[in-house]
Amino acid sequence: xxxxxxxxxxxxxxxxxxxxxxxxxxxxxxxxxxxxxxxxxxxxxxxxxxxxxxxxxxxxxxxxxxxxxxxxxxxxxxxxxxxxxxxxxxxxxxxxxxxxxxxxxxxxxxxxxxxxxxxxxxxxxxxxxxxxxxxxxxxxxxxxxxxxxxxxxxxxxxxxxxxxxxxxxxxxxxxxxxxxxxxxxxxxxxxxxxxxxxxxxxxxxxxxxxxxxxxxxxxxxxxxxxxxxxxxxxxxxxxxxxxxxxxxxxxxxxxxxxxxxxxxxxxxxxxxxxxxxxxxxxxxxxxxxxxxxxxxxxxxxxxxxxxxxxxxxxxxxxxxxxxxxxxxxxxxxxxxxxxxxxxxxxxxxxxxxxxxxxxxxxxxxxxxxxxxxxxxxxxxxxxxxxxxxxxxxxxxxxxxxxxxxxxxxxxxxxxxxxxxxxxxxxxxxxxxxxxxxxxxxxxxxxxxxxxxxx
Amino acid sequence: xxxxxxxxxxxxxxxxxxxxxxxxxxxxxxxxxxxxxxxxxxxxxxxxxxxxxxxxxxxxxxxxxxxxxxxxxxxxxxxxxxxxxxxxxxxxxxxxxxxxxxxxxxxxxxxxxxxxxxxxxxxxxxxxxxxxxxxxxxxxxxxxxxxxxxxxxxxxxxxxxxxxxxxxxxxxxxxxxxxxxxxxxxxxxxxxxxxxxxxxxxxxxxxxxxxxxxxxxxxxxxxxxxxxxxxxxxxxxxxxxxxxxxxxxxxxxxxxxxxxxxxxxxxxxxxxxxxxxxxxxxxxxxxxxxxxxxxxxxxxxxxxxxxxxxxxxxxxxxxxxxxxxxxxxxxxxxxxxxxxxxxxxxxxxxxxxxxxxxxxxxxxxxxxxxxxxxxxxxxxxxxxxxxxxxxxxxxxxxxxxxxxxxxxxxxxxxxxxxxxxxxxxxxxxxxxxxxxxxxxxxxxxxxxxxxxxx
Numbered sequence: 001x002x003x004x005x006x007x008x009x010x011x012x013x014x015x016x017x018x019x020x021x022x023x024x025x026x027x028x029x030x031x032x033x034x035x036x037x038x039x040x041x042x043x044x045x046x047x048x049x050x051x052x053x054x055x056x057x058x059x060x061x062x063x064x065x066x067x068x069x070x071x072x073x074x075x076x077x078x079x080x081x082x083x084x085x086x087x088x089x090x091x092x093x094x095x096x097x098x099x100x101x102x103x104x105x106x107x108x109x110x111x112x113x114x115x116x117x118x119x120x121x122x123x124x125x126x127x128x129x130x131x132x133x134x135x136x137x138x139x140x141x142x143x144x145x146x147x148x149x150x151x152x153x154x155x156x157x158x159x160x161x162x163x164x165x166x167x168x169x170x171x172x173x174x175x176x177x178x179x180x181x182x183x184x185x186x187x188x189x190x191x192x193x194x195x196x197x198x199x200x201x202x203x204x205x206x207x208x209x210x211x212x213x214x215x216x217x218x219x220x221x222x223x224x225x226x227x228x229x230x231x232x233x234x235x236x237x238x239x240x241x242x243x244x245x246x247x248x249x250x251x252x253x254x255x256x257x258x259x260x261x262x263x264x265x266x267x268x269x270x271x272x273x274x275x276x277x278x279x280x281x282x283x284x285x286x287x288x289x290x291x292x293x294x295x296x297x298x299x300x301x302x303x304x305x306x307x308x309x310x311x312x313x314x315x316x317x318x319x320x321x322x323x324x325x326x327x328x329x330x331x332x333x334x335x336x337x338x339x340x341x342x343x344x345x346x347x348x349x350x351x352x353x354x355x356x357x358x359x360x361x362x363x364x365x366x367x368x369x370x371x372x373x374x375x376x377x378x379x380x381x382x383x384x385x386x387x388x389x390x391x392x393x394x395x396x397x398x399x400x401x402x403x404x405x406x407x408x409x410x411x412x413x414x415x416x417x418x419x420x421x422x423x424x425x426x427x428x429x430x431x432x433x434x435x436x437x438x439x440x441x442x443x444x445x446x447x448x449x450x451x452x453x454x
Numbered sequence: 455x456x457x458x459x460x461x462x463x464x465x466x467x468x469x470x471x472x473x474x475x476x477x478x479x480x481x482x483x484x485x486x487x488x489x490x491x492x493x494x495x496x497x498x499x500x501x502x503x504x505x506x507x508x509x510x511x512x513x514x515x516x517x518x519x520x521x522x523x524x525x526x527x528x529x530x531x532x533x534x535x536x537x538x539x540x541x542x543x544x545x546x547x548x549x550x551x552x553x554x555x556x557x558x559x560x561x562x563x564x565x566x567x568x569x570x571x572x573x574x575x576x577x578x579x580x581x582x583x584x585x586x587x588x589x590x591x592x593x594x595x596x597x598x599x600x601x602x603x604x605x606x607x608x609x610x611x612x613x614x615x616x617x618x619x620x621x622x623x624x625x626x627x628x629x630x631x632x633x634x635x636x637x638x639x640x641x642x643x644x645x646x647x648x649x650x651x652x653x654x655x656x657x658x659x660x661x662x663x664x665x666x667x668x669x670x671x672x673x674x675x676x677x678x679x680x681x682x683x684x685x686x687x688x689x690x691x692x693x694x695x696x697x698x699x700x701x702x703x704x705x706x707x708x709x710x711x712x713x714x715x716x717x718x719x720x721x722x723x724x725x726x727x728x729x730x731x732x733x734x735x736x737x738x739x740x741x742x743x744x745x746x747x748x749x750x751x752x753x754x755x756x757x758x759x760x761x762x763x764x765x766x767x768x769x770x771x772x773x774x775x776x777x778x779x780x781x782x783x784x785x786x787x788x789x790x791x792x793x794x795x796x797x798x799x800x801x802x803x804x805x806x807x808x809x810x811x812x813x814x815x816x817x818x819x820x821x822x823x824x825x826x827x828x829x830x831x832x833x834x835x836x837x838x839x840x841x842x843x844x845x846x847x848x849x850x851x852x853x854x855x856x857x858x859x860x861x862x863x864x865x866x867x868x869x870x871x872x873x874x875x876x877x878x879x880x881x882x883x884x885x886x887x888x889x890x891x892x893x894x895x896x897x898x899x900x901x902x903x904x905x906x907x908x
Contacts, residue, residue, distance in 0.1 A: 008642060008645065011641040011642040011644075011645050012614070012620050012623075012641075012642055013614075013641050013642075014612070014614055014615070014639035014640065014641070014653050015639050015641055015644075015651045015652060015653030016639060016653030016654055016655055016656055016659075017653075017656075018641070019653060019654055019655065019673075019676075019677060019680075020655055020656060020658075020659040022676055022677075023655075023659065023672050023673055023676045023677075024662075026672070026675075026676050027672050029662065031662075033658075033662065035658070069645075070645070073641075073644070073645045074641075077644075077651065079677070079680065081676075119662055123656075123658065123659075126615075126656075126658075127614055127615050130615035130616065131614060131615050131616075131617065131619065131620060131623065134615070134616055135618050135619050158468070160466070160467075160468055160581055160585060161468070161580075161581050161584035161585050161588070161785075162584065162585070162588055162780045162781075162783070163585065163589075163618070164589050164617070164618035164619065164621070164622040164774070164779075165585065165589050165618065165619055165621030165622040165625065166466050166585060166621055167618075167619030167620055167621040167622065168618035168619040168621065168622055169466075169585065171619065185468035185469050185470060186468065187465040187466075187467050187468070187469055187472070187527075187528075188462060188465040188466055188467075190465075190469075190527070190531075191462065191465050191523075191524070191527045197469045197531065198469060199468050199469030199470030199471075199473060200470055200473055201470055201473065201474055201477075202470055202471075202474065202577075202580075203786075203787070203797045203799065204474075204487075204489070204577065204580075204786065204787035205474040205477065205577075206797070207787050207790070207795045207796070207797050208478075208483065208485075208487065208573055208787060208790045208795065211905060211906075212906070218477050218480070218481050219473075219477055221480075222473075222476055222477045222480050222535075223473060223476075223477075223533065226473075226533065232799050233797045233798070233799060234797065234798045234799075234902065234903075234906040235798065235906055238906060238907060263799065264799040264800050264801060264802060265799070265800045265801070316780045317780075320618070320774075320779040320780050321779075322779055322780065325618075325774040325775075325776050325779040326616045326770045326771075326774050326776065327616075329616070331615075332657075332658065333657070333658035333661050333662060336661070336662045341661045341662070342661070343657045343660070343661050343687045343688065344687070344688045344689065345657065345686050345687060345688075345717065345718040345719070347718060347719070348718055448688065449688075451665060452665075452666070452688040452689055452692060453692060
């Protein structure tokens with residue numbers, strides 16, 4: 001089940017991609033172009049990015065065609081020539097795509113994706129590439145931070161209701177699972193990706209019964225194997241005592257109360273008190289789950305304060321990446337007809353040419369530094385990160401199971417130095433620019449300045 | 455073309471909606487419930503909300519069914535009874551929906567939507583209602599601020615590439631058009647909603663030619679009626695001079711250069727200088743367009759500094775509502791079986807009962823204050839805002855053309871007091887709670903406290 005079908009994916013594009021494309025066509029500009037997708041800088045408090053989204057791009061890119069609905073619409077705009085509409089009718093992507101595999105960690109200014117194709121094709125897919133890659137990379141990068149803050153405690157994605165649409169909610173569930181969440185409340189994501197789904201009851205459920213005990217009792221009888229009781233609808237401590245009564249009744253029936261959930265108030269103080277009550281009454285196996293405006297900052301605080309919380313449900317602030325709801329991501333032309341390309345617009349540095357990233361590790365196997373090199377330069381040693389995923393317009397790798405990507409991220413995380421994992425990091429990872437790239441870039445800039453007379 | 459089809463809309467839900475639903479079914483709880491959707495508080499710097507999204511909810515809600523794909527998936531989870539799966543197979547929404555029409559302005563704590571239905575139905579649709587309504591209301595509320603900042607200058611949505619997925623990008627285009635944008639670069643939104651589309655060229659286009667003049671020349675020949683030249687690829691002032699040469703050549707051909715675009719640097723200083731050059735060379739009809747990390751704050755600054763910008767292209771920060779990427783929106787049970795319902799969780803006030811908002815205007819026709827009343831109470835005078843849009847599960851109003859909603863917003867905006875329009879507002883709109891609602895709420899809270907023994 002692809003997530004794109006009804007979207008007329010060929011119209012997931014800005015008008016200017018097509019006006020430029022028509023110019024390229026009319027000018028006979030069929031040369032090969034290389035575009036580089038990269039993030040120029042870190043948002044505040046960020047020190048790494050987690051690659052995600054390429055799988056979705058690969059679902060749509062090789063099959064991208066302009067169907068009759070799209071062609072009729074484009075013709076109706078009265079902007080394009082007949083010749084160009086005919087070109088679009090026969091359009092297919094014939095180029096190469098290289099990308100950092102999903103689940104790997106990368107850094108600012110490193111190409112996440114490079115697209116090498118006739119310029120008209122590479123231009124037409126720009127908006128699609130950006131839209132897909134920025135969202136999922138942003139979400140995975142945020143979720144990784146939440147995982148780190150939780151320090152191994154269980155995490156569940158509860159964000160569907162406040163994600164920016166359905167598309168974003170499903171991708172948030174996938175991105176958070178990829179980085180180590182246990183699962184999600186999002187049934188559509190559960191269906192599409194096979195992610196484990198979690199959830200039990202809301203305040204509305206408790207409120208609709210005459211009293212809390214009746215609500216708890218009904219739930220435990222219907223879902224004896226999966227009883228998590230929300231105890232803060234009226235008074236958290238009184239709710240905890242009712243949950244214990246319920247736990248006793250369940251024990252007598254040979255069942256087990258799994259957890260209680262707190263969703264409001266001072267989570268540190270309440271969780272400690274509830275833990276104490278549960279333990280004193282012989283329910284030390286019952287876990288405490290917390291939810292309500294959580295993110296990595298809040299979770300870090302709760303743990304520092306000694307909150308007795310075993311499971312965190314994280315919603316809104318993660319799925320909208322509230323502190324950094326977009327990345328400074330760009331898709332820039334770096335080479336045309338084999339020649340390096342620059343623009344000189346102020347404050348927006350783009351390194352020229354097709355590139356590869358080489359990663360170097362220290363003696364403990366931790367990431368030490370990366371070197372950004374021209375593809376054509378001889379290797380500098382180190383592990384190359386970008387891999388070819390599309391060649392001649394066809395996918396060259398099979399779809400990766402989400403579980404494999406999840407394992408890759410876990411492995412990758414184990415190699416990320418502690419200083420870069422911090423929720424409020426003070427260090428930046430070292431990304432060196434190899435000599436030949438620096439030289440070529442400088443020459444290209446100089447030449448362009450001369451040509452532009454500046 | 456609905457935006458939902460491939461999404462299996464019945465799975466746009468959190469697991470707990472269905473676990474609660476199974477409990478209601480098994481407990482025989484078929485009483486009527488009323489849920490109220492409202493925004494508890496304003497994000498920083500916000501003083502109003504613009505209602506949007508109900509049209510999309512109405513596209514999906516009356517036809518919501520659990521198809522075989524969803525039922526198979528749910529059965530495969532091993533959590534639900536056969537009886538419940540059978541219930542879902544026959545599910546349809548039979549209730550009533552009341553909503554504030556799209557394009558109207560509303561305020562914190564006012565119900566944007568009320569859903570009245572058998573509790574099981576009203577619960578099952580919770581996540582869907584929240585996801586649809588929060589996104590579009592957030593986007594329209596943000597876009598209205600951008601329109602206000604621009605003070606009548608033209609605005610175009612350029613945000614597709616950094617929106618949170620395709621769904622969000624299309625809704626951002628619609629929401630911004632609704633509040634007065636001229637159009638969007640988003641072709642999918644253009645196709646779906648008939649929104650005018652705009653766009654010409656990127657830096658990659660300019661860079662792919664040997665020099666800027668050639669790039670400009672090629673474009674003007676292919677699109678002589680729609681030539682907007684991006685002049686900052688190398689040097690903005692040099693680019694402006696080349697644009698003027700182009701403008702002369704176009705005049706000689708009986709054509710007209712429409713505008714130049716700036717996308718980097720000091721937009722105030724550059725726009726003034728470019729304006730001066732254009733005017734001095736006899737091109738005062740050529741407009742200046744600006745883009746690049748714009749939002750209402752930045753646009754307000756630019757205008758205050760006297761920037762000579764005629765058209766603003768606004769992207770990322772608007773389409774992700776960067777300063778407030780989510781709303782404090784809730785869907786709360788307020789009545790069950792005709793009785794008011796409360797929860798007492800700390801810091802989360804919800805007014806009981808089905809409600810209506812009555813709006814009062816001052817002598818100049820400006821919004822003066824609203825009164826929040828119980829539906830059943832006799833009217834307090836004023837204009838009721840919530841209208842019935844679904845009854846007995848069927849839509850009671852025809853789909854509204856986007857142009858009509860756009861006109862409604864323009865009319866509504868003219869009635870919003872100046873003090874509330876501000877980008878950094880210092881006042882809050884007055885929303886009074888009518889006596890009978892206050893009394894009922896207090897009684898219900900007291901009774902619930904007594905029952906809960908607190």
